Amino acid sequence: MTRYLSTGRPILEEMRMQGIVKRFPGVLANDHVDFDVRAGEVHALLGENGAGKSTLMRQLYGMYKPDEGQILVDGKEMHFNSPQDAINAGIGMIHQHFMLVPSLTVVENIALGLKSSRGLVLDLDRVEKRVLELSEQYGLKVDPRAYVWQLAVGEQQRIEIIKALYRGASLLVLDEPTAVLTPQEVDDLFVTFKRMASEGHALIFISHKLNEVLAISNRITVLRDGKNAGTRPNENVTKVELAQMMVGRPVILQYNRPPVEAGPVRLRIQDLHVRGDRGKDAVDGVSLEICGGEILGLAGVSGNGQRELAEALAGMRPVRQGHIILNDKEVTNGSPLQHIDVGQSYIPEERMKEGAIRDFSVADNMILADHGKKPYSRRSFLDFNAIHEKVGKIVSDFNVKTPSLDTPVKNLSGGNIQKLILGRELSRCPSVLIASQPTRGVDIGASEYIHQRLLEQRLCGTATLLISEDLDEIRALSDRIAVMYEGRIIGIVDSKDATPDQLGLMMAGVETA
Amino acid sequence: MAELFTLPVLVGILYSGIRLATPYLFAAVGETFAQRSGVLNLGVEGIMLMGAFSGFYVGMKTGSPLLGLLAAAVVGILMGLLMSFISVTMQAEQGISGIGLHLFGLGLSSLLFKTTMGGVESIEGFKAVRIPLLADIPYVGESLFNHNVLVYAAFLLVPLSAWVLNKTTLGLKIRAVGQNPQAADTLGVNVARVRYFCVCLGGMLAGIAGASLSIALINLFQENMTNGMGFIAVALVYFGGWRPFGVMGGALLFSFVNAFQLWIQVKGINIPSDFAIMMPYVLTILALAFATKRAQGPAALSKPYERGEN
Ligand SMILES: Nc1ncnc2c1ncn2[C@@H]1O[C@H](COP(=O)(O)OP(=O)(O)OP(=O)(O)O)[C@@H](O)[C@H]1O
Ligand SMILES: [Mg+2]
Numbered sequence: 001m002t003r004y005l006s007t008g009r010p011i012l013e014e015m016r017m018q019g020i021v022k023r024f025p026g027v028l029a030n031d032h033v034d035f036d037v038r039a040g041e042v043h044a045l046l047g048e049n050g051a052g053k054s055t056l057m058r059q060l061y062g063m064y065k066p067d068e069g070q071i072l073v074d075g076k077e078m079h080f081n082s083p084q085d086a087i088n089a090g091i092g093m094i095h096q097h098f099m100l101v102p103s104l105t106v107v108e109n110i111a112l113g114l115k116s117s118r119g120l121v122l123d124l125d126r127v128e129k130r131v132l133e134l135s136e137q138y139g140l141k142v143d144p145r146a147y148v149w150q151l152a153v154g155e156q157q158r159i160e161i162i163k164a165l166y167r168g169a170s171l172l173v174l175d176e177p178t179a180v181l182t183p184q185e186v187d188d189l190f191v192t193f194k195r196m197a198s199e200g201h202a203l204i205f206i207s208h209k210l211n212e213v214l215a216i217s218n219r220i221t222v223l224r225d226g227k228n229a230g231t232r233p234n235e236n237v238t239k240v241e242l243a244q245m246m247v248g249r250p251v252i253l254q255y256n257r258p259p260v261e262a263g264p265v266r267l268r269i270q271d272l273h274v275r276g277d278r279g280k281d282a283v284d285g286v287s288l289e290i291c292g293g294e295i296l297g298l299a300g301v302s303g304n305g306q307r308e309l310a311e312a313l314a315g316m317r318p319v320r321q322g323h324i325i326l327n328d329k330e331v332t333n334g335s336p337l338q339h340i341d342v343g344q345s346y347i348p349e350e351r352m353k354e355g356a357i358r359d360f361s362v363a364d365n366m367i368l369a370d371h372g373k374k375p376y377s378r379r380s381f382l383d384f385n386a387i388h389e390k391v392g393k394i395v396s397d398f399n400v401k402t403p404s405l406d407t408p409v410k411n412l413s414g415g416n417i418q419k420l421i422l423g424r425e426l427s428r429c430p431s432v433l434i435a436s437q438p439t440r441g442v443d444i445g446a447s448e449y450i451h452q453r454l455l456e457q458r459l460c461g462t463a464t465l466l467i468s469e470d471l472d473e474i475r476a477l478s479d480r481i482a483v484m485y486e487g488r489i490i491g492i493v494d495s496k497d498a499t500p501d502q503l504g505l506m507m508a509g510v511e512t513a
Numbered sequence: 514m515a516e517l518f519t520l521p522v523l524v525g526i527l528y529s530g531i532r533l534a535t536p537y538l539f540a541a542v543g544e545t546f547a548q549r550s551g552v553l554n555l556g557v558e559g560i561m562l563m564g565a566f567s568g569f570y571v572g573m574k575t576g577s578p579l580l581g582l583l584a585a586a587v588v589g590i591l592m593g594l595l596m597s598f599i600s601v602t603m604q605a606e607q608g609i610s611g612i613g614l615h616l617f618g619l620g621l622s623s624l625l626f627k628t629t630m631g632g633v634e635s636i637e638g639f640k641a642v643r644i645p646l647l648a649d650i651p652y653v654g655e656s657l658f659n660h661n662v663l664v665y666a667a668f669l670l671v672p673l674s675a676w677v678l679n680k681t682t683l684g685l686k687i688r689a690v691g692q693n694p695q696a697a698d699t700l701g702v703n704v705a706r707v708r709y710f711c712v713c714l715g716g717m718l719a720g721i722a723g724a725s726l727s728i729a730l731i732n733l734f735q736e737n738m739t740n741g742m743g744f745i746a747v748a749l750v751y752f753g754g755w756r757p758f759g760v761m762g763g764a765l766l767f768s769f770v771n772a773f774q775l776w777i778q779v780k781g782i783n784i785p786s787d788f789a790i791m792m793p794y795v796l797t798i799l800a801l802a803f804a805t806k807r808a809q810g811p812a813a814l815s816k817p818y819e820r821g822e823n
Contacts, residue, residue, distance in 0.1 A: 063699070063820060084701030099696035101689045103809070112689050113700035116682050163700070 003039075003200060005170060006137065011039045011200040012090045012170040013074050015060070020069035022055050024411070026403030029055040031226040032069070037171065042193060042203045044213040047223035048246055048443040049415025050401030053206050054096055056223070057173045061093040062086040084113075092169025094160045096176045096206075096414050096441075102149035106142055107131060110163050127166075134162050138192050152303050154185040161192070171202040176414075178207055179441040182301050182469050190216050208415070208443050210239045222246055247445040255451060255476050258459070263292025266463035267313075267432045272322035274305075274312040281320065282308035284487030290463040292431070295454065297478030297495065298467045301507050305487040306467050307349055310436045313465070314346040315339045326432055345430035347422060349437050349467075355421040358410040362402050365409050366391040366424050398423035399446060419446050426453050433457065433464045439473060451477060471500055485509045517776060520652070526772045528656040531664060532730060533768035534761075536561070536722040536739075538667040540746035541753070541760045542674050543718025548750055549678065550711035551691040552600055553815040555611025558743025559618020560592040560716050561723035566622040568724030569636065569734040570629060578639045578728045582663075582721065585728075589720020592618065593713035601708045604817035615743070623736045630734070638732035639663055663721070663729040670718075674757040687711055691811030694818040704818050719743065745797060752800055755810055763800070770796050 022030040062080030243251040276282030311317035315336040483506040564585035572581025639661035648658040678684040753759030774789040
């Protein structure tokens with residue numbers, strides 16, 4: 001007997017992938033993978049960057065065709081030629097990178113590609129009504145008339161989910177939906193996921209955060225190098241075991257931070273005012289000092305001016321008032337190159353957009369900032385041997401999975417693009433480092449490596465501003481923690497004394513110190 | 514100078530400005546569709562020439578301007594298909610393939626002209642249709658409502674296109690495909706099909722634009738008779754901020770300045786004629802320099818789409 005969801009769609013009882021093989025030039029992305037999910041469960045999919053998680057799911061969603069293997073839905077073999085076929089079979093997917101059109105409104109994004117009840121003419125008013133119903137029913141707050149470019153990432157994520165529900169998705173693939181969300185938003189999202197599962201949806205949840213995976217899933221499958229490294233029920237595994245299954249070796253989840261003699265002040269920010277995209281001051285009078293050998297963690301809910309502050313510090317956003325002094329040199333409103341020349345490195349938050357040139361090769365992306373310097377260039381000519389040697393080392397140090405150094409960056413997995421940019425910036429031995437969300441979307445093996453590199457640089461005297469929404473990360477690495485709220489620093493605490501509760505309150509705008 | 518600002522002259526400028534805007538409107542509105550879907554078609558000029566030739570030739574042989582128009586539309590669609598195949602299916606660099614398409618149209622229309630006709634001939638073409646009552650409005654009536662059907666059609670095309678782009682499911686797909694083809698793809702929108710459609714529609718309208726010259730406005734065919742109009746049409750799309758009404762504003766501005774400079778020459782005013790002829794082009798460059806800051810074009814303009822990139 002067919003069961004139905006509250007959206008009126010039949011429940012998809014079971015989806016089974018068998019012996020899936022997918023090859024890309026030079027890469028075996030999926031190697032005879034078996035994977036299944038049932039109605040009413042959350043099945044987590046774990047694996048390092050490039051393990052083949054997104055590739056497996058894109059085959060389920062009809063974006064790629066498997067080279068071998070079968071996809072069975074309720075026992076019937078399916079051949080998906082396009083996402084439309086998958087949608088028709090009741091499958092929805094939230095992609096690792098948002099699939100929204102920024103210049104369109106929320107309802108327009110949701111109505112895109114749907115048949116209209118008025119034939120050729122759009123029926124946005126009806127779509128809007130239904131969106132509000134779904135939003136109410138699943139606790140996904142959205143403003144249907146807003147333009148997507150105006151919205152924060154949390155709301156964009158909710159639109160993605162409504163988009164899939166609107167199309168009657170019964171099985172939902174969630175490819176790293178929490179990577180860009182704040183802890184509070186993640187909690188809210190999990191409430192929604194639980195509601196959906198109890199109603200009979202089947203959910204596939206991809207994340208690099210083991211806490212989240214253990215909190216939400218019924219079963220957990222780990223992919224390693226394209227193979228299924230094991231499927232376990234949630235009750236029978238620990239974080240340490242999962243980490244080991246993913247990486248293939250024990251992983252450190254705790255760091256020690258030896259005391260360092262503080263050096264001279266390397267980055268001095270004085271009463272900084274920076275305009276945001278909407279014309280108001282997003283950074284509203286920030287003053288900070290960071291010494292050599294110090295990591296200053298900047299915590300805060302996203303959208304409180306952290307991004308604008310980071311961009312201003314990198315020379316990519318004009319400063320309206322105030323000063324930025326790097327190594328005793330005033331660089332306020334200087335070009336990014338001037339910042340680089342004084343010894344600054346910058347790891348942008350939007351690494352996909354600002355950090356890499358998609359069509360350039362791995363090697364070319366690695367030398368973007370330093371292509372004019374030794375050893376990459378000799379008398380204005382690029383030295384390709386030296387480039388390949390240096391870049392090869394960074395790629396192997398940071399465990400970037402790429403078929404070759406000449407592969408265009410756009411063919412790498414999401415997390416590997418991140419590792420590549422981090423490798424580039426950290427290998428430049430900066431005296432000041434601005435790191436925005438350095439481990440967002442990066443697997444635990446690489447996070448561990450990045451954290452250790454940040455701590456190493458601290459030992460050799462780098463002044464680091466670590467901007468992150470991950471409180472665990474901030475507390476593990478920082479010497480002092482500053483909390484940003486509505487464009488201001490609401491307080492600075494010593495990380496030894498900071499409790500998560502106190503930081504949480506400060507992030508909500510309560511001055512405690 | 515004062516003799517330019519007499520009533521008959523102003524009425525005349527209005528009349529010829531409206532007429533001159535016709536080919537620009539067809540071509541630029543068509544190009545708007547192509548660009549909104551993410552394809553930059555620089556071959557408009559070549560398609561116009563082919564449209565002008567085929568419209569004229571068929572019109573002359575059959576004695577029916579309507580059949581000529583049909584031929585121009587079909588030839589325009591075929592040229593659009595060629596452009597779509599090169600730029601959408603083969604994913605070639607769009608700027609270059611557009612220039613190739615232009616040269617192809619320029620060469621082929623000249624060749625066909627030489628082999629089939631050889632010398633300049635003229636035909637009857639579409640006749641003016643006077644709209645009763647409206648044309649009786651004092652001063653402006655005759656200038657606005659006594660034109661051939663293609664002129665009316667060009668102006669009706671503008672609100673129609675705005676409606677299609679903004680109010681229909683097809684228009685939504687077009688806008689999405691030009692901004693973020695990947696997002697559209699994941700919702701089951703066939704990106705290639707939308708782009709083929711828009712480029713072919715643009716081709717058809719460019720073909721009609723050419724025919725509007727050869728069988729409705731000038732009623733003859735000459736080699737390279739469009740003389741850069743197709744490229745101006747592409748510029749008008751930018752000027753108009755990729756919106757049909759904006760494009761119309763640009764087309765009108767351009768053709769009024771053009772009509773104005775023609776009257777300067779007719780009246781024998783003491784300005785070197787080369788200067789007069791330059792006026793509309795200089796204006797276009799200036800307007801573009803100021804206009805492009807304002808509007809944001811389709812984000813995926815001139816980028817081929819391939820499924821499955823990060
Ligand atoms: N379109 C493509 N062309 C070539 N290679 C690809 C393509 N897409 C993915 N790959 C390769 O396939 C492998 C698996 O990538 P995939 O995106 O599935 O990884 P992932 O597990 O989702 O990683 P992440 O956690 O970083 O998102 C990677 O080595 C990647 O470089
Ligand atoms: Mg992925």
